Amino acid sequence: MPTPDSPTNFDVLVVGSGASGGWAAKRLSEAGLNVAIVEAGRPQSDENFTEHKPSFELKYRNMAESIVAKNHPIQGKFDVCNEYTQDWFVNDHDEPYTTPADKPFNWMGRLRITGGRTNVWGRVSLRFSDQDFKSASLDGYGENWPISYSDIAPYYDIVEKYVGITGMAEGLEHLPDGQFQPPMPLTCQEQVFRDKVKAKFGRTVTLARSANLTRPINGRGPCHFCGPCERGCITHSYFNSAFTTVPDALKTGKCKLISNAMVHKILMDPATNRARGILYVDRITKQSHELTARAVILCAQSQESTRILLNSGTREHPNGLGNSSGALGHYLTAHVRSGGGRGEFPELSHKKTLAGPNKPVGIYIARFRNLKNDPPYKKFLRGYGYEGESSSSFNFNAPGFGTAFKQSVLQSRESFEITGFGEVLPRFDNFVEIDPEKKDIFGIPVLKIHMSDGENERAMIKDMGDSAGEMLEAAGAKNIRTYANPSAPRWALHEAGIARMGADPKKSVLNQFQQTHDVKNVFVMDASGFTTNPCQNPTLTIMALAVRSCDHLMDEMKHQNL
Ligand SMILES: Cc1cc2nc3c(=O)[nH]c(=O)nc-3n(C[C@H](O)[C@H](O)[C@H](O)COP(=O)(O)OP(=O)(O)OC[C@H]3O[C@@H](n4cnc5c(N)ncnc54)[C@H](O)[C@@H]3O)c2cc1C
Numbered sequence: 091m092p093t094p095d096s097p098t099n100f101d102v103l104v105v106g107s108g109a110s111g112g113w114a115a116k117r118l119s120e121a122g123l124n125v126a127i128v129e130a131g132r133p134q135s136d137e138n139f140t141e142h143k144p145s146f147e148l149k150y151r152n153m154a155e156s157i158v159a160k161n162h163p164i165q166g167k168f169d170v171c172n173e174y175t176q177d178w179f180v181n182d183h184d185e186p187y188t189t190p191a192d193k194p195f196n197w198m199g200r201l202r203i204t205g206g207r208t209n210v211w212g213r214v215s216l217r218f219s220d221q222d223f224k225s226a227s228l229d230g231y232g233e234n235w236p237i238s239y240s241d242i243a244p245y246y247d248i249v250e251k252y253v254g255i256t257g258m259a260e261g262l263e264h265l266p267d268g269q270f271q272p273p274m275p276l277t278c279q280e281q282v283f284r285d286k287v288k289a290k291f292g293r294t295v296t297l298a299r300s301a302n303l304t305r306p307i308n309g310r311g312p313c314h315f316c317g318p319c320e321r322g323c324i325t326h327s328y329f330n331s332a333f334t335t336v337p338d339a340l341k342t343g344k345c346k347l348i349s350n351a352m353v354h355k356i357l358m359d360p361a362t363n364r365a366r367g368i369l370y371v372d373r374i375t376k377q378s379h380e381l382t383a384r385a386v387i388l389c390a391q392s393q394e395s396t397r398i399l400l401n402s403g404t405r406e407h408p409n410g411l412g413n414s415s416g417a418l419g420h421y422l423t424a425h426v427r428s429g430g431g432r433g434e435f436p437e438l439s440h441k442k443t444l445a446g447p448n449k450p451v452g453i454y455i456a457r458f459r460n461l462k463n464d465p466p467y468k469k470f471l472r473g474y475g476y477e478g479e480s481s482s483s484f485n486f487n488a489p490g491f492g493t494a495f496k497q498s499v500l501q502s503r504e505s506f507e508i509t510g511f512g513e514v515l516p517r518f519d520n521f522v523e524i525d526p527e528k529k530d531i532f533g534i535p536v537l538k539i540h541m542s543d544g545e546n547e548r549a550m551i552k553d554m555g556d557s558a559g560e561m562l563e564a565a566g567a568k569n570i571r572t573y574a575n576p577s578a579p580r581w582a583l584h585e586a587g588i589a590r591m592g593a594d595p596k597k598s599v600l601n602q603f604q605q606t607h608d609v610k611n612v613f614v615m616d617a618s619g620f621t622t623n624p625c626q627n628p629t630l631t632i633m634a635l636a637v638r639s640c641d642h643l644m645d646e647m648k649h650q651n652l
């Protein structure tokens with residue numbers, strides 16, 4: 091078994107063990123290659139999962155946000171980083187980043203544990219279509235992807251069958267159906283909303299296609315509707331690479347997981363213009379180590395992978411590795427999601443109990459603006475979808491006292507909320523660079539992130555609020571409140587695009603197999619390769635592309651090109 095001290099045994103180094111890294115390690119090691127997963131975080135284990143632990147068993151009852159914020163002032167702004175899970179996240183003081191004073195950016199979801207973001211993700215899993223891959227041909231903005239839907243469709247099939255996606259087939263060309271497990275049922279509010287919105291607007295409201303099992307696969311049990319997936323799952327009923335792809339890779343005996351290993355840079359051999367390995371810092375000892383291999387795959391999440399490339403500059407690659415085009419670090423995109431609305435459905439009120447199921451999956455409203463065969467929508471380019479969920483709570487605000495009050499409290503409050511997720515246009519002036527003034531506790535230079543919304547995003551956010559209101563009204567909701575806020579400070583969980591793929595090496599960093607144009611044995615298989623960032627959630631596409639690119643890498647190795 092190779093160790094960090096006997097490094098030359100590796101065929102491939104995979105940096106990161108999240109959605110992309112888990113798949114890369116699984117695909118390559120199951121094909122017989124010697125793989126090391128080099129992961130900045132510590133190992134994950136079922137013992138850390140607390141989805142069934144009531145908050146009264148916690149020291150601060152999960153109510154002391156200021157305690158979480160002490161080491162996680164950024165991560166703690168999103169509720170998945172809480173008293174249960176805070177240790178899975180980066181310490182924001184130890185591993186900072188910077189922004190210009192007038193462009194604050196909340197870079198959240200920075201995990202430091204096996205599985206990365208898939209520990210806490212929302213699991214919504216949607217395919218892209220040719221409406222997305224060829225959007226530049228449709229509206230003239232930006233670049234097309236160097237692939238079509240038919241190139242990736244077989245890989246979506248592979249990933250969906252393994253991950254397990256609950257979903258409903260709808261037959262939409264712009265939101266292709268996949269290999270679904272049986273759908274979880276809709277709640278009453280969701281069903282009413284689906285029917286009325288279809289009848290009035292012809293828009294599709296469907297179950298949010300989601301990586302939660304309704305049938306067992308590979309020893310993983312179906313979901314039992316306990317609710318808080320972001321705290322782990324002892325029955326492994328949602329997809330988290332920590333208990334799926336990574337253990338599968340380790341089971342082959344061909345893959346080694348090197349934890350607590352913060353990768354600083356890729357090491358180059360100038361004589362051959364090939365990467366010879368990586369340099370990492372051990373998180374615990376702070377010692378540096380080298381690993382060598384025939385190929386390096388970055389899967390550290392888009393900004394982290396781009397940071398590694400920017401920190402790997404040499405005399406031959408002075409502006410960072412893979413950056414002969416000048417595109418590296420540019421065209422940062424991340425969904426806008428600050429428009430939406432909520433309402434109530436009092437006619438669905440019922441006598442509530444504490445023992446009800448907690449369905450972990452809500453609804454998704456498919457994009458309805460600027461579709462291929464419709465006239466262009468005048469207010470903005472591209473489009474957005476909505477995620478939505480219903481909730482049913484006791485009526486704690488009931489007026490009165492005594493017996494009448496007790497009876498009123500038991501009547502449930504049925505509410506329903508939808509939030510838009512909108513495509514952001516890739517713009518050169520949304521970018522990341524290395525901040526020459528600042529390093530993290532490992533001595534690694536950090537990123538400076540420059541990101542703000544443009545006119546297109548502002549118009550889209552307003553439309554999200556307006557359309558949410560009209561749909562809630564059509565569904566018969568009461569007490570409707572809509573919102574459309576500027577997304578500043580900008581915050582993000584779905585970042586993409588800063589090492590983009592393209593057919594032209596003068597305009598892009600990666601080819602269609604996520605291989606850098608400049609250095610043949612360096613690949614980047616997370617969302618940094620996305621040429622655009624369509625409104626559908628990115629992770630299913632990240633995983634499908636990683637599998638496709640790994641197959642290409644193995645092909646290149648077979649033909650001695652790597
Ligand atoms: C709260 C939340 C909700 C989300 N909901 C959804 C959703 O509903 N649907 C969807 O499609 N997506 C969702 N996402 C996004 C999704 O989680 C990511 O798109 C996906 O996990 C990205 O995969 P990745 O492999 O690029 O990175 P990750 O899964 O984050 O894995 C990256 C790994 O790399 C490691 N790493 C980082 N830097 C280094 C380094 N220098 N050296 C070594 N290792 C390093 C990290 O520790 C981490 O383990 C959500 C994310 C969050 C945080």
Ligand code: SF4
Pocket residue numbers: 141302303312313314315316317318319320322323324325326327328448449450
């Ligand atoms: S709701 Fe389902 S998937 Fe989520 S933690 Fe509970 S059993 Fe697991």
